[in-house]
Amino acid sequence: MSQKVNTAKGTRDYLPVEVRKREYIFKAISEAFQRYGYESIETPSFELSGTLLGKYGEEGDRLIFRILNSGEKLNKADLEALQNGQLGKFANSLSEKALRYDLTVPFARFVAQHQNELTFPFKRYQIQPVWRADRPQHGRYQEFYQCDGDVVGSDSLRNEVELLQIIQQVLQGLKLPGFTIKLNNRKVLAGIAQVCGVEQELSALLVTLDKFDKIEKQGVKDELTLKGFSSQVLDKIEPLFQLQGDFEERVLQMRVFLSGNELGLKGLEELSYVHSKLKDFLPEREIIEFDVTLARGLNYYTGIIIEVKAHSVQMGSICAGGRYDDLTALFGLKGLSGVGISFGADRIYDVLNTLNLFPESLNMGPEILFLHFSEKHVDQCDIWAKYLRERRKKVEVYPSAVKLQKQLKYANDRGIKWVVFYGDEEAAKQQLILKDMITGDQRTYNADSWLTDWLG
RNA sequence: GAGGUUGUAGCUCAGUAGGUUAGAGCGUCGGAUUGUGGUUCCGAAGGUCGCGGGUUCGAAACCCGUCUCCCUCCCCA
Structure with a gap:
């Protein structure tokens, strides 16, 4: 090799042995979805910018890969915006397409577009790569595969239960020795904000609260203080850090915290329902945890929030999801509730590889x-x-x-x-x-x- | 997007008060063995020292830029 060659930042090649391992994971996931009646669909690698921009919060847009216009279209470049330092506007004048950032928003577009061709409730799974202009780190890539399963057109909590069963089956099927499914509910989080009288600062509160497992109570309080939250609010949320016991015990403690708050109590009811149903199905329900500080999840979530982490390996979440009541409304289709999960195949790969869990036969x-x-x-x-x-x-x-x-x-x-x-x-x-x-x-x-x- | 760090053979790494021809292990290839691999022995090939510029008589080494790797933020699979 006379010239130094490399894959682009945050991307990688897959050798035959690696592809075999990846296909083993994809197969486990797709077969699980199929057993529950989910159909496979695909959407394009890139979408019109308007479909994606603004759907993932302020930070999200920054992480979307833009596709540069080609040929004569480059003449549309808004040089005036560039002069005025309006980089966003300038970028938009150069680009009208973007690589998909996840599979959920393109799916919402897909449902709105094909609403008359689909039968609802519509259950689909989708295994395709997504791209994020993130800075690569351990377990983080700029190109990675998501394996999504969603149900739209049904607000029954049975869908949540079903998706959690699928998660359990997939991870158990892959022989993952231990994992924790953390659950929370956006309604509970909204209730917390209401009880504290900081509804306006909801997202600022949640972003910080979500860091609890990392920076602990004092870190959360410091950051909230820095963001301008009053000491009364800090005192008020103190019980959130003191929750103890199993799932139901925590729900009971939160019932006290949220007493009188209709929305928050509704969220707890949902969590309780999902947990009680899971008891009948999952042999190891101790892996289900109620974590009030779990706020992660894109800003379109409105109900249950799900996050799964593998034990005995330091890695971000390997699966995440939640309910979004109004996602398709952004594309003109109202009144359709959806709930979905997303497996991170590349992370699951890294976990299985680290723990040496791939079957010998793959070699x-x-x-x-x-x-x-x-x-x-x-x-x-x-x-x-x-x-x-x-x-x-x-x-x-x-x-x-x-x-x-x-x-x-x-x-x-x-x-x-x-x-x-x-x-x-x-x-x-x-x-x-x-x-x-x-x-x-x-x-x-x-x-x-x-x-x-x-x-x- | 902010900060820090790394880059030498296919891989893992040596190599500095700047000084002839840049090394090792593993792997690869050839031979010992023209019909018996995974062990052993012998030998060989393989490097614009990430890239570009600068300082210097002289740069793998020092300086600047850039790309990449890994890490901390941000955010997230």
């Missing part, structure tokens, strides 16, 4: 390789190979008659278990040798009957 290549002695004998090998492939075996015939040492090394490197020796010596005796590359054992078979003998 295996084709099952059997026919060594190539000469064109004369390889024709017979092709016939056998065809027979085996028709029986769903992964089979290779080495392409040329290079020295055996090289062919065996090839088999070894590829993780091929069986190799077949069929050269002059074997052909003369109407035999072949089958060698087990793992144990090193080899056995002679009759060339006419080995297939049935070996296949059993």
Whole structure:
């Protein structure tokens, strides 16, 4: 290699062994969704800027990759805006398309656009890459795959329950030893703000509250003080840091905190309902946790908020989601409530890799390789190979008659278990040798009957 | 978007008071073994020292810029 080459920042290549592992994850997720009747859809990699901009909060727009206009359209560049330092306006004049930032907003657009072609409640899953102009860090990429499942057109909490079951099944299916599903509810958070009389500063309060697990109580208080919250408010929220016990016990404590606040109590009721239903389904409900400080979630969430973290590995959340009552309204379709979750496939990959949880079988290549002695004998090998492939075996015939040492090394490197020796010596005796590359054992078979003998 | 850090062979890394021809291990390739791999032994190939500029008689090393890596914010899968 004479020139230094690299993938772009925050992106990476996937070698065959990595693709096998990724497909293992995708398969676990898509099969789980399918078992619950979700249909797969796809949307374009990029959308009109207007579809995406403004949907993810003020910070969100900054992280959206913009696609530069090409050709004559560049003449539309608003140089005046540039002169005046209006960078946002200038950027908009240069770009009218953007790479999707997540799968939820494009899905909302999709539902609004195809409302007459869909049957509601509509359940879909979608596995595609998304792009964020974020600064790469451990477990954070600029291109990564999300695996979303959403239900729109039903406000039943049974959908939440179903999605949580799916999460549990996927993660259990992937043999993840431990994980915590944290739940909260936007209504509870709104209730907290109302009780404290800071409804106007709701999002400022939530952003800080959400950092509780990281910066702890004092850190939260310091930051809130810095943001101008009064000491009365700080005193008022004190009980939020003192919650103890299991899910229901915490709900009870919050009932006291939110007593008289209709919205907040409604949120608690929802949480309680979801938790009680899960009890019937999930064998290990202790992994379900009520976390009042969980505020994370995009600003379109209105109900339940979900976040999942893996145990015994330091990594951000591997799955997140929530209910959004009005997302499609932004695209002209009102009165349609949705709830969804999003698995972070790349993070799940990193977790499974770190904990060495991928099955050993993923390292295996084709099952059997026919060594190539000469064109004369390889024709017979092709016939056998065809027979085996028709029986769903992964089979290779080495392409040329290079020295055996090289062919065996090839088999070894590829993780091929069986190799077949069929050269002059074997052909003369109407035999072949089958060698087990793992144990090193080899056995002679009759060339006419080995297939049935070996296949059993 | 703000701050910090890193970059030498395919990989992991040595290499500074600036000084001939930039090294090792692993991997790769060839041979020992022209019909037996994963072990061993011998040998070989492989580097614009991230990129661009500057300081200097002389830069992998010092300075500036840029890109990348990793980290802290921000935000999030």
